[in-house]
Amino acid sequence: MTATDKDTAQKKKKRTVGNRVYDWGVYTTFAWAGVAAFSMFLAHESLHGTHKMFGWLRSLNKGIHDGLSGILSKTVMKHSPKENVEEWAKATTLFTILYLGGSMLMAPIKWLEDHRHSNAAKIDNLLGTTPPDPETIAKEPKQTWKSLLSARFLSSVIGYGGFILVGPRIAGKSSRWFGEKFTGIWQKLRPNCNAETVRKWADIGAFDAMVTAGTAATTYGFSRLIARKNDPAPAVEDALYLIDPATPTPQETSSADVNDKSSVAAPSLASKFDKPKESHTQKLAATADNLPIVHSLG
Numbered sequence: 410m411t412a413t414d415k416d417t418a419q420k421k422k423k424r425t426v427g428n429r430v431y432d433w434g435v436y437t438t439f440a441w442a443g444v445a446a447f448s449m450f451l452a453h454e455s456l457h458g459t460h461k462m463f464g465w466l467r468s469l470n471k472g473i474h475d476g477l478s479g480i481l482s483k484t485v486m487k488h489s490p491k492e493n494v495e496e497w498a499k500a501t502t503l504f505t506i507l508y509l510g511g512s513m514l515m516a517p518i519k520w521l522e523d524h525r526h527s528n529a530a531k532i533d534n535l536l537g538t539t540p541p542d543p544e545t546i547a548k549e550p551k552q553t554w555k556s557l558l559s560a561r562f563l564s565s566v567i568g569y570g571g572f573i574l575v576g577p578r579i580a581g582k583s584s585r586w587f588g589e590k591f592t593g594i595w596q597k598l599r600p601n602c603n604a605e606t607v608r609k610w611a612d613i614g615a616f617d618a619m620v621t622a623g624t625a626a627t628t629y630g631f632s633r634l635i636a637r638k639n640d641p642a643p644a645v646e647d648a649l650y651l652i653d654p655a656t657p658t659p660q661e662t663s664s665a666d667v668n669d670k671s672s673v674a675a676p677s678l679a680s681k682f683d684k685p686k687e688s689h690t691q692k693l694a695a696t697a698d699n700l701p702i703v704h705s706l707g
Contacts, residue, residue: 425540427533431525440518445617448510452613455506466506474502500577500616501569507617508565515557522552522632552636560632572620583619588612 454463455470477498486494521528533540572580588611595607 425529425533426536426538427529427531427540430532430536431529435521435528439521440514444511444514444518447514448507449610449613449617451510451513452503452506452617453610456503456613457609470502470506473505474498477501496577496581500572500580503613503616504569504572504620507620512558512561515554515561519552519554519557522557552632556632556636557628559635560628560630564628568620580616580620584612584615587615587618591615 451463451466454460455466458467478494481489481494481497482491486497530540588608591611591614592604592608595611596602596604
């Protein structure tokens with residue numbers, strides 16, 4: 410086997426069907442499409458909604474807009490025309506509401522990250538495909554609230570930086586152009602829909618796609634970089650317990666057991682695969698002597 414073939418085989422070993430289904434089917438659908446849909450919903454309610462439940466959101470939207478208008482007109486844009494100040498305030502407020510919507514869904518995204526390996530392993534078990542390689546899983550960084558929220562903030566700063574380069578006028582014209590085109594196509598397919606309502610949703614969706622769509626992708630990448638920097642990867646044996654639902658959590662060893670010379674050292678990873686299953690009697694005897702039970706992975 411050539412070096413290229415070995416590299417290809419190693420890549421296939423790392424990315425199982427379960428991992429691909431979870432990343433691009435479950436995780437991507439929620440973390441990207443779900444966040445975008447929820448953000449658009451909040452933005453629509455803040456601008457055009459009438460439901461009493463979201464009155465606080467419309468008040469927040471107005472407060473941010475009015476506050477930005479006052480700050481900009483008195484500082485960096487005090488010599489600019491009022492319409493320019495209004496464009497920046499309105500677009501920045503919309504960007505903020507969209508960012509708020511995505512941030513509110515960090516809790517379920519954290520759950521998806523915490524259960525990434527075990528859920529991917531369950532998918533592999535269901536499909537009968539190759540299970541994850543323990544050594545590869547052990548190298549994966551563990552996501553934390555710090556890594557996710559820091560990545561979310563950094564990606565949003567980059568997104569707003571891109572918005573500043575483009576400017577609210579071009580961003581607004583572009584979103585309205587795409588919104589108009591989408592509305593025309595939608596009305597041809599669903600002529601009974603209210604064109605004005607469709608246009609409002611289309612404008613918000615176009616702005617979200619242009620200005621904040623990259624936030625999800627950059628959050629995904631930044632969060633892993635931050636997690637890898639701040640959190641050491643778990644041991645290989647810990648990864649085995651993480652990805653194999655049938656494997657029980659190992660017993661904790663007290664400091665007294667560690668210092669006791671008569672205690673038996675923990676088995677290596679190789680012995681877990683090579684050692685035959687113990688009988689029920691042997692397991693009971695081991696428990697009585699306060700020794701860890703070794704479960705076969707075969």
